Amino acid sequence: MSTLMGLLMAGIAIPAIGAGGSATTSGVKAFNDLPSEFSVSPLAQQSKILTADNKLIANPYDENRIIVSLDKISPWMQKAQIAIEDSRFYEHGGLDVRGFTRAMVSNFSSGDVQGASTLTQQYVKITLQENALRRDDKEAAKAAVAKTYTRKLQELKYALDVERNYTKEQILAGYLNLVYYGDQAYGVEAAAQNYFGVSSSKLTLVQSALLAGIVQQPTKYNPVLNPKNSQARRNAVLDRMQALGMATAAEVAAAKKVPVANMLGNRKPPKGVCQRSSEPFFCAYMMEYLQKSPQMAVLGKTPAERLKNINQGGLVIKTTLDSKLQAATLKALTDAVPVGNKSNLGAASTVIEPGTGKVLAMAQATDFGDSQLNLNVDQRYGGSQYGYQFGSTAKTYALVAALESGMPLDGTIDAPSASPDDPHMFTRAEMKGRCNSDKDWEVENDYRSGGEMSLAKATAESINTAFGQLVIDTGCQKVYDTMNRMGVHQGDGKPIYNSVASITLGAGTMTPMTAAASYATLAARGKFCEPTPIASITTSNGKVIKVPPTTCKQVVRADVADGVNLLLQGPLSDRRGTAKGVWDVTKRPAAGKTGTTNNHNQSWFIGYTPQRAAAVWVGNVKVARANGQLLTLNGKCFNEYGCKRSVFGGTIAAPVWSKIMTAATRGLPVVRFTEPSAAVRNGNYVALPDLAGRSVEAATEALRAGGFSVRIGGRVDSPIREGRVASTNPSRRAPKGSTVTLLISNGNGSSATPTRTTEQPRTSIVTPPPVPDTTRPGKGKGKPPKPPGGNG
Structure with a gap:
């Protein structure tokens, strides 16, 4: 003894x-x-995720803690905590001798090891525990609070060191920011907001007494769980404050009259990080991106290590999100598709900055509380396994591949004639070796159209059979390779299925962010950039963390991109363009493409200016019934756009895109697309020989000698001798190596339109459509497995 x-x-x-x-x-x-030097490590604290204009998106945390300076903490709170925990705090040097002596006598009598700990000692103990937990050292955390004399001795030695090296104000501030106030609130600021919905600087006497009383036993005195215990403890704190002269009898009496239950009316309890965010879907995307993107290796080697640094490090993560554009994007979407609608309707949009990959806006018309599935992004970042079928927006990639192959801008396509009731059948023989198809492929147009037509016309009016022929002539693999180069992929990161239907008419699937980034390649004159939401990251002490730039790569020749940009202005500007009237290209040049899938199941518009690119998807969230039958958008109502008998890419998605792009380009200088070069305008076409009057055998030999493939077409009225070549299609020039059709004379001596046969020539037949959009993919093999219903 x-x-x-x-x-x-x-x-x-x-x-x-x-x-x-x-x-x-x-x-x-x-x-x-015993060791005497005590290091006060930075507390685990919330990080901040901010918009580009410094508006708070979220506070990721492991412990709900917001650190504030002592001058931001109410004097009532400071007094209350000192009164109940350590009334001689300003008098001792880390050890309260009177209290300690009294505790020692009690310990030797009872055999316990108990406190009389000063506020400084408590600060040391909790700091040691906090530091151990941050190191994931469970044994050290347990030892930091163990009831042993060895631990007590070390705690006291450290407390003396703290008192020598820190002011009382620093110690008190550290304590108030550190201690646990129950209900997942660490530190006084988080506790004030959690229980009362106010900052710690606004705490009143009665609120301060309630919080100060919780610290001793955070569960027993939790006012939410145990209001009676909490009220008794609060009143004990008030009595102690009165006894110490920190509050008057009248102030204490008035405070005691307030029931604890009445004090919690404005409380803001902590929720999940993104559930309480102003931008929950973008917040969830950010949390996944920070953990999983290769760009974020600067935060840790593994997702777990990164998450720990994000939740504990007090980082300031500034994103590329434009808060004004984000608000405008969400409004444009919900003006068409109300959140919580009962019609299975969804809408989503991503806006990208071409040439940098910066994500400027990302919104969707769904309720985060009902489903956290992010319709804009890939599966790894919280999105779906597939995305949605993207329809005739796929035709853009055929244009790129065709111009790369040497087709001139004014080149023509020999488009088979087809209508909704009379589809054209592309045979396996035509596609063999060039398209992944072992079946004939049936393609329809939304109105009767066909014949020799220009690239510009086929693009503006989105003629399905024209692009079917273009892809076959160019080569399915070339178009598929182009799609992959430009970033097209499914939601699970895998390439889309390489069937002719997926490649030509968008039976494959992708997400709006993928679509926006891919089309941004053209806006950036062929440079593809991986999407990134990161502007900067700084530590809690203001040190900048060097984040590597996103990956950008030139994947399309700049002059080819210029040519495609000219063609894709057609859907917006042509008198029969599928998105005519939604944008004035004379005031601000823009380009884009509509897309509608089978049975009008999904609709898209993906468009861009040289400075901004945006994809808009409006469609059925659940794609099919249990029996596999595709649902339709036809007949559904779209808020301010009204109810639509038939829904195409130009019906809702394009007008919504126009609103978003208007907001995205507001205040930006008008920039025009670069004019296509002479090489792209002229292509690598070569002149065809004049074959009129020659025998089929001689014409075939001449064409093959020139490097062309030959197809025998139908018979046409012509004064040339029957059975001889009347003309060719195309008639004047063609890309070397392409297919030339020989049209055979029937000897009738006129040039009337022939009667259709199985080998008839493709004459130009165009019947105006009731709705200016022709973007539905045709029928046939090559669609990927349908995503499960409701997968997003």
């Missing part, structure tokens, strides 16, 4: 005062041999 008392009383209570006796001497030596 004498040895222990000498150790505790001499070594701890009065270590600086010499004392006699061997017990005292050994106690002093044992105490002095």
Whole structure:
């Protein structure tokens, strides 16, 4: 007993005062041999995710803690905590001798190891525990609060060191920011907001007394779970404050009259990080991106390590999100598709900056509380496994491949004639070796159209059979390779299925972010950039973390992109363009493409200016019934756009895109697309020989000698001798290596339109459509497995 008392009383209570006796001497030596330097590590605290204009999106955290300086904490709160935990805080040097002596007598009588801990000692204990938890050292965390004399001795030694190196104000501020106030609130600021919905600077006497009383037993005195216990404890704090002269009798009496239940009316309890975000879907995307993107290796080697640094490090993560554009994007979407509608309707849009990949806006017309599925992004970032079928927006890639192959801008396509009731059948023989198809492929147009037509016309009016022929002539693999180069992929990151239907008419699937980034390649004159939401990251002390730039690569020749940009202005500007009237290209040049899938199941518009690119999807969230039958948008109502008998890409998606793009380009200088080069305008076409009057065998030999493939077409009225070549299609020039059709004379001596046969020539037949959109993919093999219903 004498040895222990000498150790505790001499070594701890009065270590600086010499004392006699061997017990005292050994106690002093044992105490002095303990480590004394105490390092106060930065507290685990919330990080901040901000918009580009510094508006708060979210506060990721492991512990709901918001650190504030002492001058931002109510004086009532400071007094209340000192009154109930350590009334002589400003008098002692880390050890309250009177309280400690009293506790020691009680300990030796009962056999317990208990406190009389000063506020400084508590600060040391909780800091040691906090630091151990941040290192994932569970043993050290347990030892930091163990009820042993060894731990108590170390705690006291550290407390003395803290008192020597820090002011009372620093210690008090550290304590108030550190301690746990129950209900997942760490530190006084988070506690004030959690229980009362106010900042700690606004805490009143009664609120401060309630919070101060929680610290001793955070569960027992939790006012939400145990209001009676909490009220009794609060009143004890008030009595103590009155006894110490910190509050008057009248103030205390008034405070006690307030029931605890009445104090919690404005509380803001913590929710999931993104559930309480102003932009929950973008927040969820950010959290996944920060953990999983290769660009974010600067935050840690593994997703778990990165998440720990995000939740504990007090980082300031500034994103590329434009808050004004984000609000405008969401409004444009919900003006068409109300959140929570009962019609299975969804809408989503992503806006990208070409040439940088910056994500400027990302919104969707769904409720985060009902489903956290992000319709804009890939599966790895919280999206679906597939995305949605993208319809005739796929035709853009055929244009790129065709111009790369040497087709001139004014080139023509020999488009088979087809209508909704009379589809054209592309045979396996035509596609063999060039398209992944072992069946004939049936393609319809939304109105009767066909014949030789220009690239510009086929693009503006989105003629399905024209693009079917273009892809076959260019080569399915070439078009498929182009899609992959330009970033097209399914939601699970895999390439789309390489069938002719997927490649030509968008039976494959992708997400709006993928679509926007892919089309942004053309806006950036052929440079594809991976989408990125990161502008900068700084540590809690203001140090900038160097984030590597997103990956950008030139994937399309700049002059080819210029040519495609000219062609894709047609859907917006041509008198029969599928998106005519939604945008004035004379005031601000823009390009884009509509898309509608089978049975009008999904609709798209993907468009861009040189400075901004945006994809808009409006469609059925659940794509099919249980029996596999595709649902339709036809007959559904779209808020301010009204109810639509038939829905195409130009019906809703294009007008919504126009609103979003108007907001996206507001205040930007008008920039025009670069004019296509002469090489792209002229292509690598070569002149065809004049074959009129020659035999089929001689004409075929001449064409093959020139490097062309030959197809025998139908018979036409002509004054040339029957059975001889009347003309060719195309008639004047063609790309070397392409297919030339020989039209055979029937000897009738006129040029009337022939009667259709199985090998008839493709004459130009165009019947105006009731709705200016021709973007439905045709029927046939090559569609990927349908995503499960409701997958997004």
